[in-house]
Amino acid sequence: MSLEASAVWNECLRVIEQHVNEQSFSTWFKPINPVKLEGSSLTIQVPSQFFYEWLEDNYVHVLKLAIKHTLGPAGRLEYAVVVDKGNSSNQPIAVSYPQGNSNSKKAPVQQEVKTPFEMQSLDAEMLTKSNLNQNYTFGTYIEGDCNRLARSAGFAVASKPGITSFNPLMVYGGVGLGKTHLVQAIGNEIKNGPEDKFVLYVSSEKFVNQFMDSIKDGNVKSFTNFYMQVDVLIIDDIQFLAGKDRTQEMFFHIFNHLHQNKKQIIMTSDCPPRDLKGLEERLLSRFKWGLTADLQMPDFETRVAIIRKKMQSEGIIIPDDVVEYLAYSVDTNVRELEGILISLIAHASLNRVEISLELSKTVIKNFIKDIETEVGIEFIQKSVSEYYSIHLDDLKAKTRKKEIVIARQVAMYFSKEFTNHSLKSIGYHFGGRDHSTVIHAVQTVNDMIETDSGFRNSVNELKKKFKMRSY
Numbered sequence: 001m002s003l004e005a006s007a008v009w010n011e012c013l014r015v016i017e018q019h020v021n022e023q024s025f026s027t028w029f030k031p032i033n034p035v036k037l038e039g040s041s042l043t044i045q046v047p048s049q050f051f052y053e054w055l056e057d058n059y060v061h062v063l064k065l066a067i068k069h070t071l072g073p074a075g076r077l078e079y080a081v082v083v084d085k086g087n088s089s090n091q092p093i094a095v096s097y098p099q100g101n102s103n104s105k106k107a108p109v110q111q112e113v114k115t116p117f118e119m120q121s122l123d124a125e126m127l128t129k130s131n132l133n134q135n136y137t138f139g140t141y142i143e144g145d146c147n148r149l150a151r152s153a154g155f156a157v158a159s160k161p162g163i164t165s166f167n168p169l170m171v172y173g174g175v176g177l178g179k180t181h182l183v184q185a186i187g188n189e190i191k192n193g194p195e196d197k198f199v200l201y202v203s204s205e206k207f208v209n210q211f212m213d214s215i216k217d218g219n220v221k222s223f224t225n226f227y228m229q230v231d232v233l234i235i236d237d238i239q240f241l242a243g244k245d246r247t248q249e250m251f252f253h254i255f256n257h258l259h260q261n262k263k264q265i266i267m268t269s270d271c272p273p274r275d276l277k278g279l280e281e282r283l284l285s286r287f288k289w290g291l292t293a294d295l296q297m298p299d300f301e302t303r304v305a306i307i308r309k310k311m312q313s314e315g316i317i318i319p320d321d322v323v324e325y326l327a328y329s330v331d332t333n334v335r336e337l338e339g340i341l342i343s344l345i346a347h348a349s350l351n352r353v354e355i356s357l358e359l360s361k362t363v364i365k366n367f368i369k370d371i372e373t374e375v376g377i378e379f380i381q382k383s384v385s386e387y388y389s390i391h392l393d394d395l396k397a398k399t400r401k402k403e404i405v406i407a408r409q410v411a412m413y414f415s416k417e418f419t420n421h422s423l424k425s426i427g428y429h430f431g432g433r434d435h436s437t438v439i440h441a442v443q444t445v446n447d448m449i450e451t452d453s454g455f456r457n458s459v460n461e462l463k464k465k466f467k468m469r470s471y
């Protein structure tokens, strides 16, 4: 080791120490050996491929800062990665990173070519990152019936990680319903809390890839050691481990180690543990040790609140009727809702027009190709049967069960109010009934609205939905 290289690296360490916590410093920077200094290019030797990737993924900013501080703007950093396997002499392989020039990949013998440091602007908050998106917080996560249990369990975990009985915490739900947002909010809350915890968010896909690479490079031990040091492990989309037996086995050991040491484990999945196919039984049974909470599609009010929150963060004002229209129209998932909102904002600003109901209708039509924006008998039938949780066919059948008769009458009532169909045509759409049945249905519904407040509320709720469509 050259003396000069050692002096330069010591100075770098002095800078780095000010920007990372003690644990990260001893884990990630102490094992590095300075190898040589050529001009303003410092070569450091790192113990493994995994180690190198971790530095690149997580500490690129702080390394850049340190190099720049010590060697000036022309300073460069090069790595030498020690390879255990197939390199018994442990000779370093030279890995060169001409800074900011991703295309010049020199490849001498035994050289692996890596991505150079990215030219990113220094963001002090990212120096010790845990792969967490800082916008995903509890503050930006709207609460509703759809997520109340998961959210409050998440909050409890965030205030006492590893100590509550919610360990592991498993959050599951369909696509785009806010799983990642919620679990990252827990991570951010812990990270910003009073204790110095090592919080790590990783997608299952990345976990699998890192594990595979560590096998390839003979560094499984450093991979395992690393994950066993984490205080809070957040692992997203665990269903991705299905069928990957070796990774599952590794995860099983890491899981046990963390759990025994009262470290918090948080997972997400697209379905409840009982439906996770291709995962080992011993893992599945451990997933049930803690708490499993699901996320549902937010209801109308929650969707309105999500849109408002989003608008607030974008600094945009949208008329109330448009907000309600969007919330009514998009009931698939939150990501889609956000996509439509962004598209609407973009349309308005590109065409320099106000955000209006008309524009919203056009944007939604483009977004959801087959959306039906008019209220027709079929739409009414579908909405009413969903609302009363009955089978659509029953509305048209001869069934005389009380709850079905009422739902059928409500659907006829709305068909009369919101469509231009004649009484005869409405009767035809309900299994070939005649116009007097429709008149009777409308009369019955009107009477019940007068006398039964619960019924009145449910009719009003449905009415809102149809009104929105018929704008």
Ligand SMILES: Nc1ncnc2c1ncn2[C@@H]1O[C@H](COP(=O)(O)OP(=O)(O)OP(=O)(O)O)[C@@H](O)[C@H]1O
Binding pocket: 140, 141, 142, 143, 147, 173, 174, 175, 176, 177, 178, 179, 180, 181, 182, 237, 270, 306, 334, 335, 338
């Ligand atoms: N309750 C909520 N409040 C505010 N924003 C939300 C809420 N739920 C979801 N979102 C937003 O919806 C988008 C999609 O959420 P997220 O990526 O967390 O979903 P996911 O369930 O992890 O999706 P996937 O199944 O694709 O992994 C994000 O922008 C997120 O911020």
